[in-house]
Amino acid sequence: xxxxxxxxxxxxxxxxxxxxxxxxxxxxxxxxxxxxxxxxxxxxxxxxxxxxxxxxxxxxxxxxxxxxxxxxxxxxxxxxxxxxxxxxxxxxxxxxxxxxxxxxxxxxxxxxxxxxxxxxxxxxxxxxxxxxxxxxxxxxxxxxxxxxxxxxxxxxxxxxxxxxxxxxxxxxxxxxxxxxxxxxxxxxxxxxxxxxxxxxxxxxxxxxxxxxxxxxxxxxxxxxxxxxxxxxxxxxxxxxxxxxxxxxxxxxxxxxxxxxxxxxxxxxxxxxxxxxxxxxxxxxxxxxxxxxxxxxxxxxxxxxxxxxxxxxxxxxxxxxxxxxxxxxxxxxxxxxxxxxxxxxxxxxxxxxxxxxxxxxxxxxxxxxxxxxxxxxxxxxxxxxxxxxxxxxxxxxxxxxxxxxxxxxxxxxxxxxxxxxxxxxxxxxxxxxxxxxxxxxxxxxxxxxxxxxxxxxxxxxxxxxxxxxxxxxxxxxxxxxxxxxxxxxxxxxxxxxxxxx
Numbered sequence: 001x002x003x004x005x006x007x008x009x010x011x012x013x014x015x016x017x018x019x020x021x022x023x024x025x026x027x028x029x030x031x032x033x034x035x036x037x038x039x040x041x042x043x044x045x046x047x048x049x050x051x052x053x054x055x056x057x058x059x060x061x062x063x064x065x066x067x068x069x070x071x072x073x074x075x076x077x078x079x080x081x082x083x084x085x086x087x088x089x090x091x092x093x094x095x096x097x098x099x100x101x102x103x104x105x106x107x108x109x110x111x112x113x114x115x116x117x118x119x120x121x122x123x124x125x126x127x128x129x130x131x132x133x134x135x136x137x138x139x140x141x142x143x144x145x146x147x148x149x150x151x152x153x154x155x156x157x158x159x160x161x162x163x164x165x166x167x168x169x170x171x172x173x174x175x176x177x178x179x180x181x182x183x184x185x186x187x188x189x190x191x192x193x194x195x196x197x198x199x200x201x202x203x204x205x206x207x208x209x210x211x212x213x214x215x216x217x218x219x220x221x222x223x224x225x226x227x228x229x230x231x232x233x234x235x236x237x238x239x240x241x242x243x244x245x246x247x248x249x250x251x252x253x254x255x256x257x258x259x260x261x262x263x264x265x266x267x268x269x270x271x272x273x274x275x276x277x278x279x280x281x282x283x284x285x286x287x288x289x290x291x292x293x294x295x296x297x298x299x300x301x302x303x304x305x306x307x308x309x310x311x312x313x314x315x316x317x318x319x320x321x322x323x324x325x326x327x328x329x330x331x332x333x334x335x336x337x338x339x340x341x342x343x344x345x346x347x348x349x350x351x352x353x354x355x356x357x358x359x360x361x362x363x364x365x366x367x368x369x370x371x372x373x374x375x376x377x378x379x380x381x382x383x384x385x386x387x388x389x390x391x392x393x394x395x396x397x398x399x400x401x402x403x404x405x406x407x408x409x410x411x412x413x414x415x416x417x418x419x420x421x422x423x424x425x426x427x428x429x430x431x432x433x434x435x436x437x438x439x440x441x442x443x444x445x446x447x448x449x450x451x452x453x454x455x456x457x458x459x460x461x462x463x464x465x466x467x468x469x470x471x472x473x474x475x476x477x478x479x480x481x482x483x484x485x486x487x488x489x490x491x492x493x494x495x496x497x498x499x500x
Contacts, residue, residue, distance in 0.1 A: 009067055009068070010065055010066070010067035012056075012059060012060065012065065013060065013065040013066070013067050013079065013081040013135075014067060014079060014081075014135075015053075015056040016053045016054070016056050016057055016060075016089050016093060016131050017053070017089075017128045017129075017131035017132040017135075018128075019049060019052050019053040019056060020049060020050060020053045020093065020096075020124050020125075020127045020128035020131060021124070021125065021128035022049075023045065023046065023048075023049030023050075023052075023053075023124055024046075024049075024120070024121050024123075024124030024125045024128060025121075026045070026049075027042050027045060027046055027049075027117065027120045027121050027124065028117065028118075028121040030042060030045070030117075031116070031117025031118070031120075031121070032117075034117070036112065039116040039117060040104075040108070040116075042116055042117055042120050043100070043103065043104045043107060043116065043120060044104070045120075046100050046120040046123065046124055047097065047100045047101060047104065047469075049124060050093055050096050050097040050100055050124070050127065051097055053093050053127075053131070054090065054093040054094055054097060057086050057089055057090055057093070060081050060086055061086065064080065064081065064082040064083075065080070065081045066079065066080045066081070066137075067079050070199075075201070076199050076201060076202060077137055077199075078136065078137055078138045078140075078141050078199070079132075079135045079136065079137065079141070080135055080137050081135055084134060084267075084270075084346070084350070085134045085135045087350055087354070088133075088134035088263055088267045088350070088353075089131045089134060089135070091259070091260075091263050091353060091354055091357050092127065092130040092131050092134075092260050092263050092264070093127060093131055094357070095256070095259040095260045095263070095357050095361060096123065096124075096126075096127035096130070096256065096260055098255075098361045098365070098473050098476060098477065099123070099252045099253075099255055099256040099259075099260070099361070100120075100123065100252075101469045101470070101472050101473040101476075102251070102252040102255060102364070102365060102368050102469070102470065102473050103119065103120075103123065103250075103252040104467075104469040105368070105372075105467045105469050105470045106250055106251060106252050106368065107119060108467070109372060110250075113160065113161075114159055114160060114250065115159065115161075118155075118159065119156065119159060121152075122152035122153075122155050122156050122159070123152070123156065123256070125148065125152040126148070126149050126150075126151075126152040126153050126156070126256075126260075127149075127260070128148065129145050129146070129147070129148025129149030129150070129152075129264075130145075130149040130260050130263065130264045132144075132145040132148065132149075133145035133146060133149060133264050133267055133268055134263075134267040134271070136271065137199065137200050137201070137271075137275075138198040138199045138200060139188045139191070139192065139198040139199075139200070139203070139276070140198050142268060142271065142272070143181075143184065143185060143188060146181070146184075146232065146264065146268060147181065149260075149261075149264045150177050150181070150232075150264075153173070153253070153256070153257065153261065154170055154173055154174045154177065155170070156249065156250070156253045156256075157169050157170040157173050157245055157248060157249040157253060157257075158170025158171070158248075159250065159253075160250070163248075165247065165248045166248045166249065167248075168244065168248060169244050169245040169246075169247065169248020169249055170245075170248070170249075172240070172241040172244055172245055173241050173245045175241075176231060176238065176240070176241040177231070177232070179231065180227075180228050180229075180230075180231025180232055180238070181228065182228075183224050183227050183228040183231070184224065184225055184227070184228020184229060184231075184232075185228070186221075186224050187220070187221045187222070187223065187224025187225030187226070187227070187228055188221070188225055189221070190217050190218065190220055190221025190224065191203060191207070191218065191221035191222065191225060191276075192221075193214070193217060193221075194207065194210050194211075194214040194215075194217045194218035194221060195207050195210065195218070200271060200272075200275045200276040201275070201276075203276045203277070204275065204276050204277065204278055204279065207222075207276075207277065207279060207280070208279045219280075219283070222277055222280050222283055222284070223283065223287075225272055225277075226269075226272070226273070226283075226284055226287060226288075229265060229268055229269040229272060230269075230291060232261075232264065232265035232268065232269075233262065233265035233266055233269060233326055233329075233330070234261075234262070234265070234295075234322070234323055234326050235291045235292075235294075235295045235326060235327075235330060236291065236294040236295040236297075236298045236299070236323070236327075237294070239295070239298065239299070239323050239326075242319050242320075242322065242323055243302070243316050243319040243320060245257065245319075246258070246315050246316070246318070246319035246322075247312045247315050247316060247319070251315070251364065251367060251368045251371055251377075252364075252368065254315060254318075254319070254364065255360070255361055255364035255365075255368075258318065258319070258322045258360055258364065259356070259357045259360055259361055262322070262325075262326060262329070262353070262356075263353060263357070266329055266330075266333070266349060266353065269333060270333060270346055270349065273288070273333060273336070273337075274333070274336050274342050274346055278342070281336075281337035281338075282337070284337060285334055285336075285337025285338055286334075286337075288330055288333055288334035288337070289331075289334040289428055289431050291327075291330055291334075292327050292328075292330035292331045292334055292431060293327070293431055293434045294327070295323060295324070295326050295327030295330060296324050296325075296326075296327025296328055296434070296435060296438045297327070297434065297438055298323065298324075299320050299321065299322070299323030299324030299325070299326065299327055300320075300321075300324040300438045300441045300442050300445075301441065302320035302323065302324075303317050303320035303321045303324060303442070303445050304441060304444060304445050306320065306379070306445070308378065308379035308380045308448075308452075309378055309379075309380050310378065311376040311377075311378060312376060312377050312378070313377075313378050313379045313380075314367055314370070314377045314378060314379050314381070314382065314449075315367065315377055317379065317445065317449070318360070318363060318364065318367065321403065321442070321445075321446075322360065324438065324442060325356055325360075325403070327435075327438070328352060328416070328419050328435065328438075329349050329352055329353060329356070329419075330349075331349075331419050331422060331423050331428075331431060331435060332345040332346065332347075332348035332349040332352075332418075332419055332422040332423070333345070333346065333349055334423075334426070334428065334431070335348075335422045335423055335425065335426030335428055336426075337426075338426040338427050338428065339422070339425055339426040341425075344422070344425075345422050345425075345426065348418045348419055348421075348422040349419075351415060351418055351491045352415040352416075352418065352419050354484075354491055355402070355411045355412060355414075355415040355484065355491065356403075356415070358411075358477055358480045358481050358484065359398075359399040359402040359403055359409070359411075359412065359477070359481050360399070360403065361473070361477050362395060362396075362398075362399040362473075362474065362477030362478060362481060363396060363399040363400065363403070365470065365473045365474050365477060366392050366395060366396040366399070366474065368470060369389075369392055369466060369470055369474070370382060370385070370392075379449055379452065380452070382396070382449065382452055382453055383452050383453075383455050383457055383458060384453075384454075384455055384456055384457025384458070385453045386453050386454045387456070387457050388457065389466075391474075392466070392474070393453040393454065395474055395477075395478050396450075396453060397450045397453055397454075398478070398481060398482070399477070399481065400446045400447075400449055400450045401446070401450065402481055402485070403442075403446055404439075404442055404443050404446035404447065405439060406443070406446075406447075408485060409481070409485060410484075410485035410486070410488055411481060411484040411485045411488050411491070414488035414491070415488075415491070416435075416439060419435070420432055420435060420436070423435065
């Protein structure tokens with residue numbers, strides 16, 4: 001029994017997710033005592049809380065820290081704040097902070113149609129779970145963090161009371177995610193039954209020496225666990241919920257799911273495959289390679305099929321684009337199964353995720369700006385944006401070119417080359433070819449949208465007044481994208497994951 005007792009808590013190590021969770025509780029309680037017309041400070045309190053949680057990553061840069069470790073073995077811990085953890089937490093908390101800035105404006109524009117207190121509590125709770133997940137080093141904590149990140153997100157998608165589109169989106173998201181959780185939990189229970197441990201490092205060691213009678217059980221557990229996380233990453237064929245969910249959710253929440261939701265799924269997938277199951281690389285490597293090829297192809301073809309005049313076509317295009325981008329993110333993880341340097345492969349995925357987060361949130365910020373005057377948010381609504389708001393048009397063009405991987409979006413080109421080289425280095429030449437074809441397909445719809453921004457507007461240009469929170473979100477994403485395009489090599493240095 002003594003070996004199962006845990007050591008004292010390292011509060012500094014767990015500060016980032018803890019601050020987000022505590023501020024969420026403060027907002028929930030404060031909401032009970034604040035009048036209906038005085039809830040705006042709750043939003044700014046949430047923004048401050050996420051900013052504080054993000055800043056608490058700085059003291060953790062001086063070295064790896066672990067807590068909730070077994071007293072009998074200090075190297076076996078449930079929570080580890082290493083370089084991989086800090087990079088993903090920066091992505092998650094920084095992304096949530098930008099979404100919070102978008103949300104301040106969205107809630108004000110909603111004119112009390114969205115419950116503000118509940119909204120902020122759910123967003124902070126989901127962000128806390130998302131920040132906990134990359135630090136999780138046992139399967140139980142991993143699943144708990146995954147559900148803490150996911151459950152509030154269901155409610156956020158369907159938070160518009162009486163909105164049929166919102167309710168349908170929440171239901172699709174809920175059913176897909178619950179199915180993923182059930183499948184993943186069954187897989188994890190099989191892995192636990194065959195290894196007798198939940199700690200990732202111990203699973204990696206013991207699963208290689210499973211008793212012959214339990215070998216089939218272990219294999220089944222590995223496959224089911226992979227299927228569960230494939231759902232969470234919106235990989236094809238588990239992507240069906242994405243377009244309708246993004247359209248039905250408030251736009252800041254669609255942005256949140258596109259970035260933070262993906263970070264949660266991919267960080268969990270990396271921990272399960274590369275850390276816990278390296279000996280089963282011959283199983284998950286080919287499976288993820290096929291999933292990557294299918295996901296990027298279906299996502300880009302779905303985006304290509306969007307009709308510019310259809311209601312919400314801009315959001316739908318970003319939704320299908322995010323599915324295609326998920327395929328690119330899967331490539332280096334698959335490559336880790338074949339590469340002699342798995343850490344470098346994982347670093348490629350993390351580097352791509354950082355680039356994608358900055359520019360995709362920027363694209364959603366411009367979509368939120370246009371959506372304030374054009375509720376249907378069609379792609380055709382962006383025609384002549386340069387005439388009415390030159391800065392917003394230039395920023396959106398830059399973000400789209402980054403996603404396409406074209407100059408001046410150097411960071412997008414750099415990230416794609418990094419992923420491409422990871423596939424080639426791993427000997428996955430066929431996957432590199434599939435990726436190259438998909439990049440060409442994506443060029444068409446990204447450039448088509450970009451050129452529309454600079455065409456002559458139909459009728460009088462619509463002026464877009466930019467509120468301060470939305471201005472801050474656009475400025476932050478723009479500065480980050482431009483700075484990374486100026487020095488893209490910094491991304492790979494920063495994403496030296498330190499997982500091994």
